[in-house]
Amino acid sequence: MGTLSQAVINGLTLGMVYALIALGYTMVYGILGMINFAHGEIYMIGGYAGATFLGLWGGGLSVPIALGLAVLFSILVSSLHGAGLERFAYRPLRNAPALAPLISAIGMSIALQQYVFLTQGTTPKPFPQFFRQDLVAYEAGIKLFGGTLSPLQGLIIIISTLLMIGLSLFVRHSKMGKAMRATAEDRRMAGLVGIDINRVILTTFVIGSALAAVAGVMVSAYISTIFYRDGYLAGLKAFTAAVFGGIGNIPGAMVGGVLLGLIEALGVWATGASDWKDVFSFGVLILVLLFKPRGLLGEVVAEKV
Amino acid sequence: MTPNSSTPLLQISDLHVRYGPVHAVRGISLDVYQGEIVTVIGANGAGKSSTLLSIAGAEKLSSGSITFQGIEVGGKKSPFMVSRGVNLVPEGRHIFSRLTVEENLEMGAFSLKDPSPIPARKEHVFATFPVLGERKDQLGGTLSGGEQQMLAMGRALMVAPKLLLLDEPSLGLAPLIVKTVFETIIAFRKAGTTILLVEQNANMALRHADRGYLLENGMIVGEGTGKELLVDPAVREAYLGA
Amino acid sequence: MKVFPLLRKSAPFLLLGGMVMLPLILEGTMGKGSTAWVVAIQEMMLFAVLALGLNITVGLSGLLVLGHAAFWALGAYTYAILTVVFGLSFWLALPLGALVAALAGFLLGMPTIRLRGDYLAIVTLGFGEVIRYVLKNFQSLTGGDQGIPGIGFKDGNLQWATGWIREPAALSLRRHFSALDLSGDSLLSKSEAISGGLNPSQLQGIFSSLDTNQNGLSAKELLSGEWGFGFLCPSQEAAWLTLGRPLEMFTCKPFLHSPLHWYLLTLLFLSLALLFFVRLKKSRLGRSLIALREDEIAAKSMGINTTKAKMIAFALSAAWAGAAGVLFAARNNFINPEFFKLDNSVLFLAMAVLGGLGSARGTVAGATILWLGPFLLREQFPQFQEYKWLAIGLLMALMMIIRPQGIFGANTGKTRVKLLSLWQRLTKGRISR
Structure with missing residues (x-):
């Protein structure tokens, strides 16, 4: 089992991805107060879209351009799915009792998974090797304290960081970002001042889906395949990250994601029990709920009394 | 009796609002003319807020019609009504407590397609309520109740509304602040905004209003000028505690 | 006209009688092909018990549990291990399996049940995963992926070592x-x-x-x-x-392990579960649960100890799943972690949702549709199998939108929701009111 610094590098890479996905959970939660169970599937669909794009149209293009276009394509595909989800599965239930949108979300999660399964087949889809071989070459990586940061890992960390900075600036300073914060706080009043609530919520889903799509492409390049079941576990982890940081809280999701990635990698490094990796993150979720249910940066999550 | 014989700015006829089995508003008809302050007074649960909410497009009306500037607007959504110049300051103020004072004002102007008048209107609000200017970078939640009421009204002013609907602006405020709030309302009217005011503080409301309606159990049971109602024995007994 | 109330009162008994006769009727009409049906109906009834148990939490109390299969697994493995290693009898294992599952539910519920409802969903989802990991990785006890074969139905001193x-x-x-x-x-x-x-x-x-x-x-x-x-x-x-x-029925040795034996045993089990559910719903506890589902704050202010009520509901639900696990392990003769995947937790939820949250007959209807439906369709259209889960997923979402109270759901949802017409739901996204 590699060195400590390798574990930190791997954990940080994974943590960045968790953070990107967690943002989608936390933004939707912030604005609608519901867990979008199907968000993991949006991430998975993004991975498929990227790999499919490269397989079909990547041939004649140079690697950076092909990858860039693949990311854009997967953003488009995932956003359409995310927006469709909001429009058809959640919007009709916006004022229903809390359980209804959750059950609808679970149903959609299953349906999306199956629909990918039916159209994409029973075997994991490989990420075209040609486009990733240079990026994952450890020889080309940077040596850091005895570990190696592969170019792709570096890219994942840089892209994720840029996206998170971009999102923070957007939410803080843009008109739509402010409207999102206003809607998250008081949806009814936001409507009364003339904010088009439906547009704000749709935008939230699109942004969350776009971030998940980028994560999906990066991870499928990183681990070389994408499979229709991948979204479920990634979704569970990312949700844990969102709760860890404090659900509904955007910086919280970022911190929670990175910490969760590090905890997992270091847990495996320290115990050598890679089979139990997923149990670590669940253990984190339980411990967080036990001792700090509002998360590291979050607000009260216990039912109002 | 009407101060202006032209067509009313806002005309409501036979408005009904139901929440499931609850029939909150039962056939209200009222008119508001350009430049007036009209108040609707009544006890808790008389249907005042429901009326305002359905005018502002936040509550579905079950039947009846609402016309604004001669155009039927019943059933239109809030963003449409705001863009038409109808703005509601709801009961309890509902400022965005996690947005700064300035951001709250910007949200008030959300529906403006053209952002050019925003800075000037912000300055206008800061001139009207200097305390908001001093605290423009402070989070809305840190303001006092009176300051929040001012922010809520300032937020509504950002779109320069033609008709301002005020729901219980004096609720929970100290008497001195209540006085300021009503002075502001008068100032708004002077600046050309028509005002429909819902109040439990009937004394203050009638004293400042041109006309008033009495609402009971979702129906209008009386109307008159502010002064007439203020001296009406039945009104005095029921709402003024005299 | 006076026949009608009498009929209503006796309907459950008539139905039970009909269900007892059903295998005979099936054999009479279908001959040897009937066994597959008897087996399928037995499985449906077992799943109905699981869905009923889940309905105690999801339907009555409004707590979304996504790891119901984990409690089922705990019951199944409890029986499998105890009977294979220690030769424990089925009848003793039945309450024991229920107890183990209830205990697990209790331990899981303690830290999480006071939190928002949707947290419970995620925690139970994760719990389901962890249980499956433990079953896969704790090989010395559970046999890992290979599972435990040859469990059988052990009754008293005799070991019945074969399965179907x-x-x-x-x-x-x-x-x-x-x-x-x-x-x-x-x-x-x-x-x-x-x-x-x-x-x-x-x-x-x-x-x-x-x-x-x-x-x-x-x-x-x-x-x-x-x-x-x-x-x-x-x-x-x-x-x-x-x-x-x-x-002699249950002592007739050759009779044990026939599909009919399991059919009747499961029918008995389901009848008890239904009786329990209906009584629970009308009991003081059941009414507290419904009250806290509708409005937790109001329930609390009326003096209901909501945390305690939720914990009991959670444990009861887990207990039924555990008992169903014992029955399943004995009948199936073989268990491995694959049986207890999230898919099945979702299936139970879909059954409860489809039939009607909080409704006993709805749950049975949901189980019938979602278990016998695919069974029927599989024979007519073999390719349907592939679309089964897609259909279930879409059905769950659609059901919430069109008829959130389910097929048989009583007027349990909030009034507001029911009054809104389908038209409005599909055409307009309303801002909150």
């Missing part, structure tokens, strides 16, 4: 035996048994443990009840004769 035998095999063996002198000492050789359809590895165990005869089994031994083989079960007609003598 496919109908053609059973028939051919029955034919085989009818040619033998059943009262005599003629032997069934290993090869004969294998050609008759018995699993060689099953036989191996049986033959080697028989100290009397290494070369074969005598029909007498088989029938004397020392070994209750599926293929020796009397035909269903014969089993009906034993119904006339109820005491």
Whole structure:
């Protein structure tokens, strides 16, 4: 089992991805107060879209351009799915009792998974090797304290960081970002001042889906395949990250994601029990709920009394 | 009796609002003319807020019609009504407590397609309520109740509304602040905004209003000028505690 | 007209009677093809118990649980391990399995149940995963991915070591035996048994443990009840004769392990679960649960200890799942972690949702549609199998939008939701009111 610094590098890479996905959970939660169970599937669909794009149209293009276009394509595909989800599965239930949108979300999660399964087949889809071989070459990586940061890992960390900075600036300073914060706080009043609530919520889903799509492409390049079941576990982890940081809280999701990635990698490094990796993150979720249910940066999550 | 014989700015006829089995508003008809302050007074649960909410497009009306500037607007959504110049300051103020004072004002102007008048209107609000200017970078939640009421009204002013609907602006405020709030309302009217005011503080409301309606159990049971109602024995007994 | 209330009152009993007669009717109309149906209906009834248990939390209390299969697994593994290692009897294991599952539910609920409802959903989802990981990785106890084979139905001192035998095999063996002198000492050789359809590895165990005869089994031994083989079960007609003598029904050794045995046992189990659910709903606890589902704050202010009520509901729900697990492990004869995947947790939820959250007959209807529906469609359209989960997922979402109270759901949802017409739901996204 590699060195400590390798574990930190791997954990940080994974943590960045968790953070990107967690943002989608936390933004939707912030604005609608519901867990979008199907968000993991949006991430998975993004991975498929990227790999499919490269397989079909990547041939004649140079690697950076092909990858860039693949990311854009997967953003488009995932956003359409995310927006469709909001429009058809959640919007009709916006004022229903809390359980209804959750059950609808679970149903959609299953349906999306199956629909990918039916159209994409029973075997994991490989990420075209040609486009990733240079990026994952450890020889080309940077040596850091005895570990190696592969170019792709570096890219994942840089892209994720840029996206998170971009999102923070957007939410803080843009008109739509402010409207999102206003809607998250008081949806009814936001409507009364003339904010088009439906547009704000749709935008939230699109942004969350776009971030998940980028994560999906990066991870499928990183681990070389994408499979229709991948979204479920990634979704569970990312949700844990969102709760860890404090659900509904955007910086919280970022911190929670990175910490969760590090905890997992270091847990495996320290115990050598890679089979139990997923149990670590669940253990984190339980411990967080036990001792700090509002998360590291979050607000009260216990039912109002 | 009407101060202006032209067509009313806002005309409501036979408005009904139901929440499931609850029939909150039962056939209200009222008119508001350009430049007036009209108040609707009544006890808790008389249907005042429901009326305002359905005018502002936040509550579905079950039947009846609402016309604004001669155009039927019943059933239109809030963003449409705001863009038409109808703005509601709801009961309890509902400022965005996690947005700064300035951001709250910007949200008030959300529906403006053209952002050019925003800075000037912000300055206008800061001139009207200097305390908001001093605290423009402070989070809305840190303001006092009176300051929040001012922010809520300032937020509504950002779109320069033609008709301002005020729901219980004096609720929970100290008497001195209540006085300021009503002075502001008068100032708004002077600046050309028509005002429909819902109040439990009937004394203050009638004293400042041109006309008033009495609402009971979702129906209008009386109307008159502010002064007439203020001296009406039945009104005095029921709402003024005299 | 006076017949009507009488009919209403006696409807459950008539229905129960009908269900008891059903295998006979099926055999009468379909002949040997009926066994597949008896098996499918038995499975449906078992799943209905699981969905009913889930309905205690999701339907009555409004707590979304996504790891119901984990409690089911705990019951199943409890029985499998106890009976294989310690030879515990089924009847003792039944309450024990329920207890283990309830305990797990209690421990899981303690830290999380006071949190928002949707947190519970995620925590139970994760719990389901963790249980599956433990079952996969704790190989010395659970057999890992291979699972635990040869569990069987152990009743008292006798170990019934076999599971299901496919109908053609059973028939051919029955034919085989009818040619033998059943009262005599003629032997069934290993090869004969294998050609008759018995699993060689099953036989191996049986033959080697028989100290009397290494070369074969005598029909007498088989029938004397020392070994209750599926293929020796009397035909269903014969089993009906034993119904006339109820005491013998469950003591008739060959009868055990026939599809009919499991059918009747599961029917009994489901009837108890239904009775329990209906009584619970009307009880003080049940009404507190419904109250806290509708409005937790109001419930609290009326003096209901909501945390305690939720914990009890959670534990009861887990307990039924655990008991169903015991039954499942005994009938299926073999369990591994694959049976207890999230898919099944979602399936139980879909059953409860489809039929109606909080409704007993709705749950049975949901289980019938979602278990027998695919069973029927599979025969008519073999390719349907692939679309099953897609259909279930879409159905869940659609159901929430069109009819959130389910097919049979009573007026349980918030009034507001029910009053809004489908038209409005589909055409407009309203801002909150």
